[in-house]
Amino acid sequence: MHAIGMSALSYLRELQGGVRYRIYVPDDIVAKRSHELQGYQEAYDRTAKTIEAHEEWFKRALVEPLIYSVPRPLNVDLSAVVVGLMPTYDPNAWSLKTPDGDDLIVVHTELLSALSFYNEVQLTYLFLRDENTKEARRIFGQGMEFIRQSFVDRVPVQYPAIPHELPSHFQQLALMKTMAQELFVIAHEFSHINLGHTAAATETMSSVIQHRSVEKIGWQHRQELDADFQAFRWLCGLKSSSRGLVQFVSQAPFLAAEVLVFMHVVESFFATGQQVSSHPSALARLKSLHERSEGVIPETIRTELFDMSNILE
Numbered sequence: 001m002h003a004i005g006m007s008a009l010s011y012l013r014e015l016q017g018g019v020r021y022r023i024y025v026p027d028d029i030v031a032k033r034s035h036e037l038q039g040y041q042e043a044y045d046r047t048a049k050t051i052e053a054h055e056e057w058f059k060r061a062l063v064e065p066l067i068y069s070v071p072r073p074l075n076v077d078l079s080a081v082v083v084g085l086m087p088t089y090d091p092n093a094w095s096l097k098t099p100d101g102d103d104l105i106v107v108h109t110e111l112l113s114a115l116s117f118y119n120e121v122q123l124t125y126l127f128l129r130d131e132n133t134k135e136a137r138r139i140f141g142q143g144m145e146f147i148r149q150s151f152v153d154r155v156p157v158q159y160p161a162i163p164h165e166l167p168s169h170f171q172q173l174a175l176m177k178t179m180a181q182e183l184f185v186i187a188h189e190f191s192h193i194n195l196g197h198t199a200a201a202t203e204t205m206s207s208v209i210q211h212r213s214v215e216k217i218g219w220q221h222r223q224e225l226d227a228d229f230q231a232f233r234w235l236c237g238l239k240s241s242s243r244g245l246v247q248f249v250s251q252a253p254f255l256a257a258e259v260l261v262f263m264h265v266v267e268s269f270f271a272t273g274q275q276v277s278s279h280p281s282a283l284a285r286l287k288s289l290h291e292r293s294e295g296v297i298p299e300t301i302r303t304e305l306f307d308m309s310n311i312l313e
């Protein structure tokens, strides 16, 4: 059980101890990407197959460049926040204050797998659409069935490799979109912390400790929209000297907001009457981003948001 004086990292390890680790990139997908993307196998092998190694990779590739690049001033020192991965099949991400008052962000590996798989399905659909519309639709429909199992049935899903070879620029775009969307997810959680939302949520959190499972945090819808807005402002204001992928996102921040389009597809594809998220609807979030960003972010980017929400309606 929890001991006083425990660091956020030990606390995270304790939570992780309650779930069985599952590698979040299945072998046949690794094999396929290695075939299609030069250097993929090497990069993947370097992240030995432990949760700590995946976390280290996640930190170096995404979390640290993001923290370095977000506009100052900030209310809290984001570099002091522990960001962990939870190897569980519920597609989710959350932030909380540990019983000792430290901030902690946890991203479930299933959310990363689902985003990655969805982007590959989407790019395959776009690649095949003109030449072979029927096959493109089949791939999309089958792909969404796997996503449905994850988001609605909440069962472990072994995402398969898609049986089509994509040109490398399509593969690379799928990976870039995935990471841009992951950045939005992380920035959203950092925003909850920066806006002081975690401080007010200790009560809900005690249930997480007791059940050692990951329960949704009862943020209010207002707080979700605030966190989205803060996250998107950060992504639109990234330093031009940002490193690696973060620099790419600084040039096309709307790619990160596409995670809301994904959520909308999930919500509308599986409209079972059951809510798949504790958050407001993805379309409402996209519209709110557009409305609130007037005069704050460049109009060229706002237009992208407007177009996205218009297509979805």
Ligand SMILES: [Zn+2]
Pocket (backbone or CB within 6 Å): 188, 192, 219, 224, 227, 279
């Ligand atoms: Zn949230």
